[in-house]
Amino acid sequence: MTDVSKQKKPDPCTFVIFGVTGDLTHRLVIPALYNLAAADLLPDKFCVVGIARTAMSHDDLCESLMTGLRKFATRPVDDAIAKRLLGCLTPVAADTSDPNSFDRLKEQLEKLEAKRSTGGNRLFYLATPPNAFAPITRGLGRAGLLKEEGGAWRRLVIEKPFGTDLASAKALNAEILKIVDEHQIYRIDHYLGKETVQNILVLRFANGMFEPIWNRNHIDHIQITVGEKLGVGHRGSFYDSTGALRDMVPNHLFQLLSLVAMEPPAKFDAHSVRTEKAEVLAAIQTQSEEEALQNSVRGQYQAGKIGDTEIEDYRETEDVKAGSTTETYAALKLVIDNWRWAGVPFYLRTGKALGVKRTEVAIKFKQAPFAMFRDTPVDRLSQNYLVISIEPTEGITLQFNTKVPGPVISIDGVEMKFRYKDYFKVEPATGYETLIYDCMIGDNILFQRADSVEAGWQAVQPFLDAWKKAGAKGLERYKAGGEGPAAAEELLKRDGRNWRKLG
Numbered sequence: 001m002t003d004v005s006k007q008k009k010p011d012p013c014t015f016v017i018f019g020v021t022g023d024l025t026h027r028l029v030i031p032a033l034y035n036l037a038a039a040d041l042l043p044d045k046f047c048v049v050g051i052a053r054t055a056m057s058h059d060d061l062c063e064s065l066m067t068g069l070r071k072f073a074t075r076p077v078d079d080a081i082a083k084r085l086l087g088c089l090t091p092v093a094a095d096t097s098d099p100n101s102f103d104r105l106k107e108q109l110e111k112l113e114a115k116r117s118t119g120g121n122r123l124f125y126l127a128t129p130p131n132a133f134a135p136i137t138r139g140l141g142r143a144g145l146l147k148e149e150g151g152a153w154r155r156l157v158i159e160k161p162f163g164t165d166l167a168s169a170k171a172l173n174a175e176i177l178k179i180v181d182e183h184q185i186y187r188i189d190h191y192l193g194k195e196t197v198q199n200i201l202v203l204r205f206a207n208g209m210f211e212p213i214w215n216r217n218h219i220d221h222i223q224i225t226v227g228e229k230l231g232v233g234h235r236g237s238f239y240d241s242t243g244a245l246r247d248m249v250p251n252h253l254f255q256l257l258s259l260v261a262m263e264p265p266a267k268f269d270a271h272s273v274r275t276e277k278a279e280v281l282a283a284i285q286t287q288s289e290e291e292a293l294q295n296s297v298r299g300q301y302q303a304g305k306i307g308d309t310e311i312e313d314y315r316e317t318e319d320v321k322a323g324s325t326t327e328t329y330a331a332l333k334l335v336i337d338n339w340r341w342a343g344v345p346f347y348l349r350t351g352k353a354l355g356v357k358r359t360e361v362a363i364k365f366k367q368a369p370f371a372m373f374r375d376t377p378v379d380r381l382s383q384n385y386l387v388i389s390i391e392p393t394e395g396i397t398l399q400f401n402t403k404v405p406g407p408v409i410s411i412d413g414v415e416m417k418f419r420y421k422d423y424f425k426v427e428p429a430t431g432y433e434t435l436i437y438d439c440m441i442g443d444n445i446l447f448q449r450a451d452s453v454e455a456g457w458q459a460v461q462p463f464l465d466a467w468k469k470a471g472a473k474g475l476e477r478y479k480a481g482g483e484g485p486a487a488a489e490e491l492l493k494r495d496g497r498n499w500r501k502l503g
C-alpha cells in the first residue's frame with residue numbers, strides 16, 4: 001500500500017517478463033515501469049529480461065514496447081526516461097515447453113546479473129496466458145531459478161485468472177507450492193492497485209466513527225457493482241470460455257467484498273490482513289445448486305447502442321460460438337455466515353455493454369425505526385447510503401435526509417460528497433505501479449494468498465455448476481446500452497429492496 005514512508009528504492013534486481021511481446025506487457029507492465037522510473041522508484045541496479053518464444057533483436061523489441069508506451073502511457077512520455085528504461089532490457093528467446101530453455105536462461109541471467117550487479121534478486125513476471133503458469137513455474141523450479149539462496153530473493157508474479165474453478169485453482173496452487181514458498185508468490189488482482197479500493201481499509205480502520213455501525217445492527221444490505229460499457233471486443237475466444245462470473249466475481253468483486261466485510265486485522269501487515277480477508281471469504285455461505293439458481297441472474301447482451309457506438313450482439317462477436325450461452329452479466333445474492341453479517345445480504349452485479357460505466361460499493365443503512373416527523377412515513381424517507389465510488393469518479397458519498405427550508409417540516413434526501421481529485425493532486429497511473437513496486441520491495445499485503453483464492457472459487461462454484469446444467473434456460477438476453485437483465489431487478493425486489501440506479 002502506497003504511503004510516503006515507503007518511498008524507498010527497491011533492492012537491485014532482475015525483472016524477468018514472460019510474455020514480453022504480449023498485450024499485458026505493452027498495455028500495463030511497461031507503462032507502469034515507466035511511471036516508476038519517472039518517480040525514481042526503480043532500483044539503481046536494475047535490468048529487465050524480456051522472454052518471447054521467437055528471437056527478437058533488442059532494437060525491434062524496444063521499438064515495439066516504445067510504440068505500446070506511447071499509446072498506453074498515462075502521462076506524456078519523456079524520451080530520456082523511456083530510453084533509460086528500455087536500455088536495461090535484454091530480449092531472450094525461450095520455448096517454455098522445452099526444459100533446456102530454462103537452463104540456458106539460468107546461464108544468461110547469471111551473466112547479466114554479474115554485469116549489472118543485481119545481486120541475484122529475481123522477479124519472474126508471468127504475463128502469459130494462464131495455461132503457461134504451471135509449465136513455466138515447473139521449468140524455473142527444475143533449473144533452480146526460484147531457489148532463494150545466498151541472501152538473494154526469488155519472486156513469482158502470477159496474473160489472473162488463477163484457475164477456472166475450485167478444482168483447477170487448488171491444483172494450480174498445489175503445483176506451484178511444491179516449487180516455491182507462499183511468501184515468494186505474488187498473485188495479482190489489479191483491483192488492489194486502485195487507490196479507492198485500498199482506501200476502503202483506511203476508511204474503515206483509520207476512522208473511529210464507521211466501525212461501530214459496520215454490522216448487522218445498522219446495515220440493511222450491501223451492493224457491489226462493476227458495470228462496464230465496453231463489450232467483449234477482440235477477446236471473444238477468452239471471454240466465451242470464461243463468462244462474467246469467472247472473469248470478475250471470485251477476483252475483483254470479492255476483493256471489494258472482503259475489504260468491506262473483513263474483521264479488523266490485528267496489525268497492518270500481510271499476514272494479518274490476508275488472514276482476515278481469507279476468513280471472510282471462507283464465511284460466504286456455500287449454496288446448494290438449487291439455492292444458487294434462485295439467488296442469481298445471468299444475462300447476455302444483444303445488439304444496441306451506447307452513446308454513438310453501435311455494439312454488436314455478443315453472439316456475433318468474433319471467436320464467440322454461435323448460440324453461445326456464456327453470460328456477459330451476472331448478479332448474485334450472497335450471505336456471510338458470521339456474527340457481524342448474519343442476515344445482511346450482499347448483492348453483487350457485474351456486466352458488459354451496459355449504458356454506464358460504474359464501479360462502486362454501496363452500503364445501505366437501516367431505516368430510522370419510526371416516523372417521528374408528522375406525515376412522514378418511514379418508507380418515504382430517502383435511503384441512507386454510504387457509497388464508495390471506484391469508477392469513473394473516485395470518492396465517497398453519504399446520502400442522508402435533511403429538512404427542506406420553510407415553516408413546515410418537510411424532508412428530502414441530500415448527498416455529502418468527497419472526491420479524490422478535489423483534495424489530492426494525483427498523477428494518472430495504470431494502477432500497476434503500486435503492485436509492481438510492492439513486488440520489488442517484498443510487500444505482499446496487496447496480493448492474493450492461496451487460501452483466499454480457493455475460498456473465492458468455493459463460493460462461486462455452486463453458481464458455475466448450476467448455470468452449466470441450466471444451459472440456455474434462465475439466460476436473459478438484454479439490450480446493450482441499458483441497465484442489464486430485468487431479472488436482476490427482481491432479485492432484489494423479492495427482498496423488498498432495489499438496486500441503486502446506474503445512470
Ligand code: BG6
Nearest residue numbers: 160190226228247248252359391
Ligand atoms: C479484467 C477483466 O480483469 O478486468 C475484464 O478480464 C474487465 O473483462 C476488467 O473489463 C475490468 O477492469 P477495470 O479496472 O476496468 O474495472
